[in-house]
Amino acid sequence: MSEVEAADKVWGRDEVRRAVRLAARKRIAEKGLSFSMRELAADAGVNLGLIHKHVGNKDDVVRAVLARSHEKSAAIVEGVDSVPEAVRALFMVGVADPEYVRIVAWLNLHGRSDLIPNEDMDAFEAITRTSHVSVDDRVRQMAVLAAISGWSLFGSGILQSSEIPDGEREFYEARIADLLATIVNGGAPTRGA
Structure with missing residues (x-):
């Protein structure tokens, strides 16, 4: 990953949660649960590990989207x-x-x-x-x-x-x-x- 790509990534807890929620909302509305967490991480511009750290697993992501x-x-x-x-x-x-x-x-x-x-x-x-x-x-x-x-x-x-x-x-x-x-x-x- 280049420095530019790394700089574009979302890192903070609140930023990660927001980016994941927005990307997941769009993906779930379009295709349901037929996506991988890696695809979601790419959509959100977030490191996969940070999704697990700040949001959780796929069920937790869905719950976060619905809660908002x-x-x-x-x-x-x-x-x-x-x-x-x-x-x-x-x-x-x-x-x-x-x-x-x-x-x-x-x-x-x-x-x-x-x-x-x-x-x-x-x-x-x-x-x-x-x-x-x-x-x-x-x-x-x-x-x-x-x-x-x-x-x-x-x-x-x-x-x-x-x-x-x-x-x-x-x-x-x-x-x-x-x-x-x-x-x-x-x-x-x-x-x-």
């Missing part, structure tokens, strides 16, 4: 007062951070949902585990959660195939969020609709 994403999404979902508001907020989290949803999808596809922090499921549990709900209510809740995840994964392609201009994306996504809130509310309009 959780902080951002928790702030969005925090403080909602009703299930329809929670649905609207969750939809907007997926719109704002589709990489996160792709990461969670990959982890589920790899059979590694154990890496998803329990806190990330709190908002979903708030929707699906409310007391005194009928089977129909629960089915609506599950369908809405599937739609939220599906839009995060396929929304761009759906908009493109529907020939919706980029400038109108926000309008359509707001309307979809309102529709999902109405569905989970049993068909009754919600205040955002």
